[in-house]
Amino acid sequence: MNRQTRLNAVLELLVRNGSLEVDEAAIELRVSSATIRRDFDALAKQQLLNRTHGGAVATGGSFKLPLTYKIAREGEAKRRIAEAAAKMVSRYQVVGLNGGTTTTEVARALAASPNFLAGGPGDPPALTVVTNALNIATELTVRHHIKIVVTGGVARPQSYELTGPYAEQVLNDVVLDIAFVGVEGLHHMIGATARHEDEARVNQQMASRARNVVIVTDSSKFGRSAFAMIRTIDQINIIITDDGIPDSTVKELERAGVSIVIA
Numbered sequence: 001m002n003r004q005t006r007l008n009a010v011l012e013l014l015v016r017n018g019s020l021e022v023d024e025a026a027i028e029l030r031v032s033s034a035t036i037r038r039d040f041d042a043l044a045k046q047q048l049l050n051r052t053h054g055g056a057v058a059t060g061g062s063f064k065l066p067l068t069y070k071i072a073r074e075g076e077a078k079r080r081i082a083e084a085a086a087k088m089v090s091r092y093q094v095v096g097l098n099g100g101t102t103t104t105e106v107a108r109a110l111a112a113s114p115n116f117l118a119g120g121p122g123d124p125p126a127l128t129v130v131t132n133a134l135n136i137a138t139e140l141t142v143r144h145h146i147k148i149v150v151t152g153g154v155a156r157p158q159s160y161e162l163t164g165p166y167a168e169q170v171l172n173d174v175v176l177d178i179a180f181v182g183v184e185g186l187h188h189m190i191g192a193t194a195r196h197e198d199e200a201r202v203n204q205q206m207a208s209r210a211r212n213v214v215i216v217t218d219s220s221k222f223g224r225s226a227f228a229m230i231r232t233i234d235q236i237n238i239i240i241t242d243d244g245i246p247d248s249t250v251k252e253l254e255r256a257g258v259s260i261v262i263a
Contacts, residue, residue: 001029003039010039014049014058021055046075077218077242078102080263082109084240085180085216091115091126093177096206099133099161099199100182102216107136111143118145130174132167132202134160149174156199163198171205179210181231183217185224188252191233193226200228212237219244233258 001009009029014020025036040056043049049056082105089095089110097103107129110116116126125147131137132151140148151170153162181203185193192215194200207213213231219242233256240261250260 001031006031006035007039007043010036010043011048014056019052019055019057024055077244077263078105079109081216081218081240081242082106084261084263085214086110086113086115088214088238089113089115089127089178092124092128094128094130094175096171096174096176096179096181096210097129097131097133097136098179098181098203098206099131099136099159102218103133103180103182104136104139106180106216107131107140111140111146116145130171130176130206132162132171132206134162151202153202156196159199161199161202163196163202167202168205171202171209174209176206176210178212178214179206180214180216181207183215183221183226183230185226186215186217186221186239187223187225188233188249188256190225190229192230192236194228194230195226197228200230203230207231207235214238214240216240218242222246222249 006029010025013025013028022033022036022040026033029036040049040051044051044056047059050059078101081102085106086109095110097107110127110129119126126145128147128149129140130149132153134155137148137150140146151162151167153164153167155162181192183192184195194203207230213236215236215238217239222245233253236258238259238261239253240263243262245262253260
């Protein structure tokens with residue numbers, strides 16, 4: 001079992017049991033206790049569990065997207081992408097975020113940025129975030145200097161994204177300075193796509209309300225297309241990705257008028 005698979009297995013055990021002892025996990029996964037301690041520490045650093053003496057307990061983060069919201073192989077790349085995205089945002093702007101591992105990292109980078117520290121009494125919010133992702137809203141709600149606007153809609157149990165006409169109605173009434181959109185496929189001829197049509201419709205609406213549409217995705221999504229269209233290439237302003245993107249793809253996207261940022 002490789003590390004990625006093991007981390008996912010640890011999270012699944014934790015979600016199932018609520019708490020987990022080091023020795024218990026080591027026996028279940030047939031690895032050493034030292035390995036499990038390192039795994040617990042890695043997951044705690046990502047706020048996906050809380051360490052206890054001899055084990056770990058689940059947090060709200062542990063239950064985020066329990067089936068599909070796995071620890072990303074490209075975790076470090078996603079954090080660099082998120083940091084690059086946060087630098088594009090100015091104080092007092094309105095930002096849209098859909099659901100996903102990369103956009104969640106963007107939310108964390110925005111929350112940690114010194115550009116959005118709380119101002120004085122009576123100052124407007126340092127940042128306004130509009131999202132249809134319940135996990136992102138939960139993480140940012142404790143940041144009192146950030147105004148959170150959550151769409152309505154029906155929650156998808158596999159992604160914690162709110163979808164449907166209620167979500168679309170709220171988005172229809174807002175204006176965004178910038179929308180950061182995570183995708184499941186990005187093809188230089190087809191565009192940005194999602195697996196589920198209801199998620200894609202909300203993503204379309206969010207992007208349509210933004211002055212700038214920025215796709216945030218690791219390089220593994222390039223050259224792929226999913227079922228439902230979010231945005232054609234000519235409707236995308238910027239793509240932020242990692243250095244795994246082929247040079248030929250960069251050239252094709254730039255010819256299509258898209259700016260590429262390598263994080």
